[in-house]
Amino acid sequence: VMGRDRVNLNLTPPSGELVSCEAVARSIRRVVRLRVENFKAIGVQPTLVAILANENDAAALKYVRRTALTCEEDGIRFRLVRVPRESVWGAVREASEDR
Incomplete structure (x- = not known):
């Protein structure tokens, strides 16, 4: 089934x-939801x-909140x-290894 949802953008x-x-x-979001x-x-x-x-950056916090909402709308689990x-780099490595 993978691949049939290709859209010519x-x-x-x-x-x-x-x-x-x-x-x-x-x-793009339609394709994401299908996948x-x-x-x-x-x-x-x-x-x-x-x-x-x-956490002291208001713009970063706003971006995180909006990203979490978009993930929820598209069926993607969001973890902060x-x-x-x-x-940071240790957290990136740890997140990459998490299955």
Whole structure:
């Protein structure tokens, strides 16, 4: 079933034509949702691990919240790992090894 959900996202409009970012995002998210469902059908739960090393950054916190919401909407598990800056690479390695 994998691969049948391919969508031609022709992102090169004729010169001077306005491109709707929202339309492009909707197309991409449709493909993501299909792939998530394909993975779930074979017993795999897609997961995004976000590593936050700067909790004092309001923009970073807003980005994390929005990403978590988008993951939830698309059926992707979201896990936030909060670490001090000096521990980021260790957290990345640990998240990469987590199955």
